[in-house]
Amino acid sequence: MTRIRQQNVTAAQWSSNGGALGAQDLTVPENNPFGQNVFSVAVQKERLPGEVFEKLQTTLKDGGALDPSLADAVAEAMKEWALENGATHYTHMFQPLTGSTAEKHDSFFEPSGDGGTIADFSGKELIQGEPDASSFPTGGVRATFEARGYTAWDPTSPAFILENPNGALLCIPTAFASWTGEALDAKIPLLRSMDALSRSAIKALRLLGDDEAKRVFTTVGPEQEYFLIDEQYFFERPDLISTGRTLFGAKPPKGHELDDHYFGSIPERVLAFMMESELEMRKLGIPVKTRHNEVAPAQYEIAPIFENSNVGSDHQQLLMQTLENVARRYGLVCLLHEKPFAGVNGSGKHNNWSMGTDTGANLLNPGDTPADNIHFLFFCTAVIQAVNKHQGLLRASVANIGQDHRLGANEAPPAIISIFLGAELDKVFEAIASGEGDPNTPASFLDLGTQVLPPLPMDGGDRNRTSPFAFTGNKFEFRALGSSMSLAFPNTVLNTIAAEAIDELAGKLEEKLNGGSGMPEAVIEIVKEAYLANKRVCFSGDNYSEEWHAEAEQRGLKNLKTTPDALPEVLADDTVTAFEKYNVLSKRELESRYEVWVEQYAIRANIEAEETFSIGQTLILPAGLRQLALISEAGVSALEGEVRELVDELVAALGDLKEANAYPDDLEGLDWAEYARDSQLSAMAKVREAADKLERVVADDLWPLPKYEEMLFIK
Numbered sequence: 001m002t003r004i005r006q007q008n009v010t011a012a013q014w015s016s017n018g019g020a021l022g023a024q025d026l027t028v029p030e031n032n033p034f035g036q037n038v039f040s041v042a043v044q045k046e047r048l049p050g051e052v053f054e055k056l057q058t059t060l061k062d063g064g065a066l067d068p069s070l071a072d073a074v075a076e077a078m079k080e081w082a083l084e085n086g087a088t089h090y091t092h093m094f095q096p097l098t099g100s101t102a103e104k105h106d107s108f109f110e111p112s113g114d115g116g117t118i119a120d121f122s123g124k125e126l127i128q129g130e131p132d133a134s135s136f137p138t139g140g141v142r143a144t145f146e147a148r149g150y151t152a153w154d155p156t157s158p159a160f161i162l163e164n165p166n167g168a169l170l171c172i173p174t175a176f177a178s179w180t181g182e183a184l185d186a187k188i189p190l191l192r193s194m195d196a197l198s199r200s201a202i203k204a205l206r207l208l209g210d211d212e213a214k215r216v217f218t219t220v221g222p223e224q225e226y227f228l229i230d231e232q233y234f235f236e237r238p239d240l241i242s243t244g245r246t247l248f249g250a251k252p253p254k255g256h257e258l259d260d261h262y263f264g265s266i267p268e269r270v271l272a273f274m275m276e277s278e279l280e281m282r283k284l285g286i287p288v289k290t291r292h293n294e295v296a297p298a299q300y301e302i303a304p305i306f307e308n309s310n311v312g313s314d315h316q317q318l319l320m321q322t323l324e325n326v327a328r329r330y331g332l333v334c335l336l337h338e339k340p341f342a343g344v345n346g347s348g349k350h351n352n353w354s355m356g357t358d359t360g361a362n363l364l365n366p367g368d369t370p371a372d373n374i375h376f377l378f379f380c381t382a383v384i385q386a387v388n389k390h391q392g393l394l395r396a397s398v399a400n401i402g403q404d405h406r407l408g409a410n411e412a413p414p415a416i417i418s419i420f421l422g423a424e425l426d427k428v429f430e431a432i433a434s435g436e437g438d439p440n441t442p443a444s445f446l447d448l449g450t451q452v453l454p455p456l457p458m459d460g461g462d463r464n465r466t467s468p469f470a471f472t473g474n475k476f477e478f479r480a481l482g483s484s485m486s487l488a489f490p491n492t493v494l495n496t497i498a499a500e501a502i503d504e505l506a507g508k509l510e511e512k513l514n515g516g517s518g519m520p521e522a523v524i525e526i527v528k529e530a531y532l533a534n535k536r537v538c539f540s541g542d543n544y545s546e547e548w549h550a551e552a553e554q555r556g557l558k559n560l561k562t563t564p565d566a567l568p569e570v571l572a573d574d575t576v577t578a579f580e581k582y583n584v585l586s587k588r589e590l591e592s593r594y595e596v597w598v599e600q601y602a603i604r605a606n607i608e609a610e611e612t613f614s615i616g617q618t619l620i621l622p623a624g625l626r627q628l629a630l631i632s633e634a635g636v637s638a639l640e641g642e643v644r645e646l647v648d649e650l651v652a653a654l655g656d657l658k659e660a661n662a663y664p665d666d667l668e669g670l671d672w673a674e675y676a677r678d679s680q681l682s683a684m685a686k687v688r689e690a691a692d693k694l695e696r697v698v699a700d701d702l703w704p705l706p707k708y709e710e711m712l713f714i715k
């Protein structure tokens with residue numbers, strides 16, 4: 001490619017607004033855009049008849065079913081509000097099993113019969129849509145002759161207006177199901193899992209002496225990593241366009257060895273992009289909080305403040321979409337792939353997770369009083385039990401083809417799921433387990449007769465960046481999610497397995513209490529028993545080390561290295577039992593997800609393999625041949641051998657890849673995915689190896705692709 005080109009965007013051209021958002025005093029309410037485009041509780045209160053508003057709020061708080069008679073009034077208010085804000089269309093936005101969002105737009109306006117139009121939007125239209133579902137993956141749930149699915153309004157995630165330079169659109173978050181009632185999306189199971197967790201946790205809280213809490217919500221605070229590259233390079237890379245990652249590219253002379261990017265000053269164009277995307281997000285009610293450079297050059301992070309899992313998950317989809325859209329206004333492309341550049345740190349998404357009551361208590365907050373600490377120990381122990389029992393499923397919940405380049409490399413947690421509790425908490429659990437004191441643990445702590453537990457000082461600075469599942473003060477941080485992922489399934493899994501463990505421990509507690517045990521003693525006994533039975537999953541050392549892999553194997557922990565290794569966990573007996581028992585997903589619904597995800601892996605692997613062949617054959621091989629011609633034209637025969645050898649290597653590797661790509665037609669399911677992994681992906685690696693070596697010897701102006709150096713360092 002031509003040598004490092006100047007980016008062709010000037011400051012004045014940045015952004016659709018000419019880079020002129022300006023600085024405003026946001027303490028002035030009219031200036032503050034937060035939630036401006038959201039049909040929020042405040043807007044509802046202002047616009048809905050008082051009685052309708054009250055009923056709707058009660059329904060949302062208690063998590064009950066919605067009274068259909070409210071729908072017309074809500075639809076009318078929503079329509080008026082949307083029209084006043086410039087919307088011409090509405091859409092039920094849903095999350096099919098593809099992992100992204102889907103939308104079909106309908107106009108509010110219908111012919112009025114006299115040549116004009118009237119705006120119409122009924123309660124029925126708000127509550128239910130009927131998209132043709134035949135083009136969405138269902139993993140065999142819906143036979144193709146039954147093409148209808150239906151979308152159902154989710155009143156717990158607020159509707160919002162999406163602006164476009166040429167108009168606006170009312171978006172209504174919805175669930176997507178088949179006519180037979182099976183969940184065809186990511187939202188329904190998430191909502192069901194939140195209900196399940198609430199039921200279990202309320203049951204436990206009652207036993208623990210809390211008579212006030214009515215509902216428990218799970219919360220999620222995601223930290224999103226992403227890359228930004230100049231769009232010019234993006235469009236010159238067919239691999240980025242079709243697979244989201246570079247299938248070729250030699251390591252540049254400078255990587256992140258100098259550690260000069262992480263938390264470094266943010267380049268002006270990038271900061272301008274961040275500010276505009278955050279403004280868009282604030283208008284949509286996404287509580288963005290933190291931004292910074294990440295470890296790799298051209299890598300960044302954005303983190304909103306946590307919200308309830310359903311809203312947080314919807315907001316995360318919107319956040320990713322906003323990053324992608326706004327980047328283009330700045331001549332940039334946002335890459336959400338887990339591993340866009342080989343040899344350079346990939347992108348993940350930390351999933352901070354906790355449980356909170358409607359009375360404002362965080363159940364994973366150690367707190368200052370003995371009662372709080374008893375609650376904390378109980379719920380924390382349930383999480384340990386859940387993660388140990390369902391480690392394989394948790395691993396499967398973060399599996400996709402992009403993740404296979406990341407999990408287990410020395411940049412992301414390993415494919416082995418373990419929990420980091422931190423030194424303080426380790427000490428507490430060990431003391432409970434052994435029943436023996438520790439010089440650093442106050443004696444009163446072990447003197448259960450006095451019913452006193454000390455405050456548990458959790459040091460927020462106690463961090464282990466290598467752990468896939470770490471306790472971080474008042475929440476668990478599941479660090480193994482991929483950057484492109486929806487939060488929905490990993491959180492569905494967390495909620496469901498926690499619901500199961502809490503329920504089991506609550507059952508034991510009930511038994512002990514009925515048997516006459518006193519309160520703190522009963523909990524401490526349960527904590528001790530469960531911790532001892534599950535402590536193999538707790539590990540505070542270096543998760544990247546080879547020793548851990550050996551030790552984990554001894555402990556009997558699973559090490560599911562690739563997506564095809566992990567996905568069968570979705571159908572494991574323990575998974576099916578828990579998901580059916582807590583009404584989150586039926587076996588059939590789990591099977592449909594498994595099928596879709598296995599197929600997606602195989603299809604994406606095949607696209608990568610075809611693209612690798614195409615680029616190798618039609619772009620890189622010709623560059624090698626031109627270099628050979630150049631050498632022979634110059635008559636410097638000493639240079640010829642190395643290049644010829646590499647060209648031969650490339651030709652041979654391309655031949656093997658071509659063969660691998662012609663896979664037998666009757667391959668299906670997991671066999672197909674395993675074939676893709678073992679034959680196609682390994683043949684691709686050989687092609688890349690030869691090509692990347694050629695990149696180092698072919699004349700720069702003959703090289704057909706932008707290089708890592710250009711893509712990563714031109715900001």
Ligand code: ADP
Binds near residue numbers: 219352362472
């Ligand atoms: P870091 O992990 O980088 O140290 P913080 O600890 O400040 O950062 O928080 C990281 C994320 O955890 C933020 O998105 C924050 O909103 C989220 N978080 C904090 N408390 C909770 C909670 N109770 N439930 C879920 N997420 C939470």
Ligand code: MG
Binds near residue numbers: 350477
């Ligand atoms: Mg974090």
